[in-house]
Amino acid sequence: MLDLTWAFFAIAGPAAIFAGISKGGFGSGAAFAASSILALVVEPGLALGVMLPLLMLVDVATLRPYWRKWHWPTARLMILGGVPGVAIGAAFYAQSNPDVLRVLIGVISIGFVIWQLGRSRGWIRIAASALPRWAGGLAGTVAGFTSFVSHAGGPPAAVYLLSLKTTKTEYQANTVLIFTAINIAKFVPYAFLGMFTAETGLANLALAPFALLGAWIGVKMHFMVPERIFFALTYVLLTVTGTKLIWDGLT
Numbered sequence: 001m002l003d004l005t006w007a008f009f010a011i012a013g014p015a016a017i018f019a020g021i022s023k024g025g026f027g028s029g030a031a032f033a034a035s036s037i038l039a040l041v042v043e044p045g046l047a048l049g050v051m052l053p054l055l056m057l058v059d060v061a062t063l064r065p066y067w068r069k070w071h072w073p074t075a076r077l078m079i080l081g082g083v084p085g086v087a088i089g090a091a092f093y094a095q096s097n098p099d100v101l102r103v104l105i106g107v108i109s110i111g112f113v114i115w116q117l118g119r120s121r122g123w124i125r126i127a128a129s130a131l132p133r134w135a136g137g138l139a140g141t142v143a144g145f146t147s148f149v150s151h152a153g154g155p156p157a158a159v160y161l162l163s164l165k166t167t168k169t170e171y172q173a174n175t176v177l178i179f180t181a182i183n184i185a186k187f188v189p190y191a192f193l194g195m196f197t198a199e200t201g202l203a204n205l206a207l208a209p210f211a212l213l214g215a216w217i218g219v220k221m222h223f224m225v226p227e228r229i230f231f232a233l234t235y236v237l238l239t240v241t242g243t244k245l246i247w248d249g250l251t
Contacts, residue, residue: 004203011041016054016207020214021221023058023176035151036109036241040248044101045093049195051151052186053204054211059180061215066173074164075174077133078140078157079181085144086182090189093149102249105150109242112155131163140178147182148189154179172222 019034034054038047093101117123131139139160147153157178161171190196 004199004206008041008203009206012038012050012203012207013210016051016210017214017217019051019055020058020061020211020216021218022214023055023179024062024215024218024222033109033241036105036245039102039105039245040241043098044105045098045193045195046197046200048149048151049190049197049200050203050207052183052190052195053200054207055151056180056183056187057208058211058215059176059183061212062176062219063180065219066169066176068173069169070173070177071164071166071170074136074161075177077136078143078160078174078178081137081140082144082147082153082178082182083185085141085146086148086185086189087144088141089145089148089186090193092145093193096149099249101149102245105152106242106245106247106249108146108150108152108155109245110239112152113239113242115155130165131160135163136160143178144182144185147179148186153182168222 015034015037018037022033035044035047035051038050042050096104139156142156143153146156154175157175161174166174
């Protein structure tokens with residue numbers, strides 16, 4: 001049951017803005033922080049159900065600024081890999097309970113922070129040359145799975161996309177197209193698994209302006225703000241929420 005209280009919207013509103021900013025300007029990698037934040041106050045399945053239509057709305061809003069700036073062979077490869085990943089994620093979700101999902105979302109949140117810090121410190125190095133095409137398909141499958149269970153498909157997709165040494169805008173355009181397709185693929189199994197309710201629909205209507213505002217801000221920030229400033233805030237949010245979710249899931 002999702003209680004649409006002022007306390008819920010006080011958390012969900014900023015979370016929706018944050019998701020829009022991430023998807024609109026910073027490669028979608030941190031958009032799943034919104035789901036992690038919501039999972040602190042509602043059952044994880046409902047948090048995912050609230051966020052998916054909002055993420056799809058942001059997908060539509062951000063397609064135009066990056067239209068045809070993507071590399072279609074790369075995006076197609078990862079989309080084809082992402083579809084079976086979504087199916088695996090649906091099967092996993094159907095067998096899991098909320099505490100398992102809390103721990104998994106928490107682990108993915110903390111793992112994202114470690115991975116990003118490792119990259120920035122040089123502990124984790126992206127391949128000097130482009131990874132082979134089969135790695136792109138595999139990255140798409142992992143992205144489809146993590147996207148289904150926590151909306152966290154960005155990091156596995158980034159491993160392959162960053163190895164291609166594309167421009168910032170082509171990288172962003174690739175992620176917009178890839179996750180537009182993956183989110184569409186997620187919608188039907190989400191519905192069958194009962195992750196959409198009348199309450200999540202009302203929440204979507206109320207939160208849509210926040211998500212669109214975030215997308216507009218994100219597109220503007222893409223061309224103006226260094227990524228390190230945005231991700232510094234992301235690391236703090238994900239460390240706190242990830243730790244709390246793991247604690248709640250285990251206790």
